[in-house]
Amino acid sequence: MLTIGEFSRLSHLSVRTLRRYHDAGLLEPATVDEATGYRHYGVDQIPTAQVIHRLRELDVPLSDVQRILRSGDPQTRAMLVADHLRRLESELERTRGAVASLRRLLAPEPPPLDVELRVVPATTVAAVEDDVAVDEVLAWYAGAMAELDAAVDDPTGAPGGLFDNELFEDGRGHALLYRPTARPPRSGRVHPVTLPAVELAVTTHAGEHDDIEVAYGELGIWVVTNALAVAGPVRETYLVGPRDTTDPSAWRTEIGWPVFRVAPH
Amino acid sequence: MLTIGEFSRLSHLSVRTLRRYHDAGLLEPATVDEATGYRHYGVDQIPTAQVIHRLRELDVPLSDVQRILRSGDPQTRAMLVADHLRRLESELERTRGAVASLRRLLAPEPPPLDVELRVVPATTVAAVEDDVAVDEVLAWYAGAMAELDAAVDDPTGAPGGLFDNELFEDGRGHALLYRPTARPPRSGRVHPVTLPAVELAVTTHAGEHDDIEVAYGELGIWVVTNALAVAGPVRETYLVGPRDTTDPSAWRTEIGWPVFRVAPH
DNA sequence: CTGGACCCTCCCCCTGGGGGAGGGTGCATC
């Protein structure tokens, strides 16, 4: 039996951290003296401590660590770890994108964007829609787009999406992905939706999607300086995207904000 | 002038977060109504908000974001950003190591390690020593090893290190890197040190350094089950390392824990 | 003038730890 200090030296986890893991039910001491509260660990707990240490180095939340340890089954365990590794990888992808975007954001002289006002009539389209969180939206987009592609066989235009402002303001909100078609089918999540008529302030973003905030910013500035206000979800139209060409500089995304005129102050 | 809600929609930062950034002095509203406390932002603040957003996506601490924004000079700014990118990369490296190690840790049947007890006499060596934090120790090691290599021209054995237990228990502690030599020189941080005689429990770890905790664990179990206790800093000896071969499976690190016999309970 | 959308501040919560206070325990030495 080892005292907490000895176990700390052997496991390379701090005494404080060991106590916390005890409280969290992650790594219970083999015995606890009832009278004094002294914790005592067995040498057989060292490997467990090491696994926890590694998982924490990978920022696996304590609750997940617990689930991993509880599942004695190596299969389940391997699966849970693999899950986290996948999360790490997508995180990595996100980081790469943000780094690239930041470089461009800090680069001098971004070219100015043209903004125009356009009246869009109501249209009926094939759509997939859901309430999603902002950090799930990329994955959701991929799935929804694949399902749309499979369901719509006679598209009459580029695909697009509508994203509620709450999605960005509160971290979750309604998202709708659509494909225009003459006869919208109904299959799986795909169903017909009639998009309302709106007046849109529109600009076109060229290049990586990571930089799209720049276009949003320009569009926002234009909307405000033209005495307009935002009324409803953003519309994105994917004119040219990864589905069309692998050259990011050729990609074109149209973004439009529904607007209405406000009285000048 | 935009209200906080409008600015939130245009910048894709939540209202709460904007208020926090105001409190932190990161992104001050253009004006604040004295009577009502209402914040008002200008459209020219949208690009700044976007830069902050990107930096935060990269987990740049708010204080660093502030420094980056304050330094109007694009040169300094680029440098600060590059600094952070370097940190991200080393983080990435660490993650890669932990992932690999975790896989091996969860792999079935690690081969058992041989442990032996060895009496080591006092020796005088050329050493570099410092108080370091556990997350700096790899960088410190690299620098110290390079300085030792440059200063010692007639090594009489493999290099080694002594690491205080506090380094692992408290996150910082004393570290000493040495090279045995007949005439220890004195130059820069390099100076002669006499390592005390100790009785060491010794085992040899093969392969990636990331896995060394496994060897520590085995050694700890051996020490305890042989009724010994730890007395002093760990000693590592780098028998075969990256300096000798690029094949990680050929690397050999000897780890030794100074021990003394304890009375049986 | 009333309702609803919007804004304000303030406090508590989360994650995974660290610092330190104040007090009890185990053991060797005097």
Place this chain on the structure above:
DNA sequence: GATGCACCCTCCCCCAGGGGGAGGGTCCAG
């Protein structure tokens, strides 16, 4: 047997960077 000292205990406050929600003021259209 007392004393010192290392070690152990619990409890509370602190950090980042937010989110949730209470309680109350403000703006504007109908």
